[in-house]
Every structure is written in structure tokens, then in C-alpha cells.
Amino acid sequence: MGSGIGIGDLRYIPQLAHRSPNRILHSYSCPPILHRIRDHISSKNFRDQRSRRRSELEKLSVLDRIIRDAARFHGHMGPFLVLGVKAGLRAVETLGFNPFEMKAKIITKKSTPYTCFADGVQFTTGCTLGKGNIEIVDGVGLEAVFSLQNRSVELTVKEEILREAENSKEPLEKISLKFMRMSLMELFEEKLI
Ligand SMILES: [Zn+2]
Numbered sequence: 044m045g046s047g048i049g050i051g052d053l054r055y056i057p058q059l060a061h062r063s064p065n066r067i068l069h070s071y072s073c074p075p076i077l078h079r080i081r082d083h084i085s086s087k088n089f090r091d092q093r094s095r096r097r098s099e100l101e102k103l104s105v106l107d108r109i110i111r112d113a114a115r116f117h118g119h120m121g122p123f124l125v126l127g128v129k130a131g132l133r134a135v136e137t138l139g140f141n142p143f144e145m146k147a148k149i150i151t152k153k154s155t156p157y158t159c160f161a162d163g164v165q166f167t168t169g170c171t172l173g174k175g176n177i178e179i180v181d182g183v184g185l186e187a188v189f190s191l192q193n194r195s196v197e198l199t200v201k202e203e204i205l206r207e208a209e210n211s212k213e214p215l216e217k218i219s220l221k222f223m224r225m226s227l228m229e230l231f232e233e234k235l236i
Contacts, residue, residue, distance in 0.1 A: 110223055117162040121215045122208040125222045126185070126230065127163020130198045133227055134168055134189035137196045137235065142169020145191045150182035160185060195236040204230050
């Protein structure tokens, strides 16, 4: 049965358009929507967005790796460990990486899970129990003071974040992942001294 439709007309049928995208995209007679898609894909804006998305993914995968290795070091994944990792990374970012000269003081209740924070700090800053440049001081809340030469940074876990870490009924992995993705501003009060 002859349909009366020539092969060249197929490109006008949206359901068939995907069958030969290159031919359609380069055809002078392709539907305007495809021109718009082609223009969009080759636009600077699109390329910028794509490379931003890529570098965000790369950043996350680096963070994912750090957290995974910290969890291996600590023995399990938990929100207090993640808070320690984030605090330690911030200390390194602001003061520099010097695992021999940096000093870390953590002020919190001297019991788990609060002290899990210290392992995140040890892992990221290199301030370790073995070298004696990390100490845990008994106190309330959860605070870390990092010093290097004559500069210090003080990071205090925000009240609502601490409550969430203490009381969340979510699985540990889930809340850990959530904290990992949050910004420093959402997690800590920061003071540079
Ligand atoms: Zn722990």
C-alpha cells in the first residue's frame, strides 16, 4: 500500500526525528526547534554550564573520596566524623597544611560520638595523638580551635546542627552525607584570630 510520503518527509515527523539526528540537524529544511537545540548546545552559555556541572561533580568526588577514606580510618561513617573532616579541611584551607606545627584543640564532651569528631580532624590536618598536637578538652557543645604560627581559626558547630547529629533518627550514612554536602556557613560559626 503506497503511503504517498517520501523518505525526505520523514524528518518532519517528530517521532521519527531521532532516527537520523545528524542529517536532520544539518539539513536546511530541519524543523526550527532542532536548530534551536543545535544553537543551544553550541552556545557558550551551555558549554559554561556543562563545565561548571563537571567541576562540581569532580569536587564532590574528591570530597567523597576523603570522607570514604576518613571512614575507613575511623572504622565507620558518622555525622561527628564528617563534621571533624569538614572542620579540619577548613583549618588547612585557612592556615595551611603543616601537620607538625599545627595544633588542634577540641572542646566537647569526652565520650563518643562527640570524640569521633577528633578522628575527622586527625585525618585531614595531620594533627595526631601520636605527635601530641591534638587534645580534647572536656566541655559543652562542639568546638575546635586550630593554631599555626600566630594565627588561629575557631570553628563552633552550630547548635541546630549539633542537635541534629545527636538526635537524628536517620541512618548514620544519610545524615553524614547530608552534612558533607552542606556549606561551612551552614555547619559552623567561624572566627579567625
Ligand atoms: Zn564514630
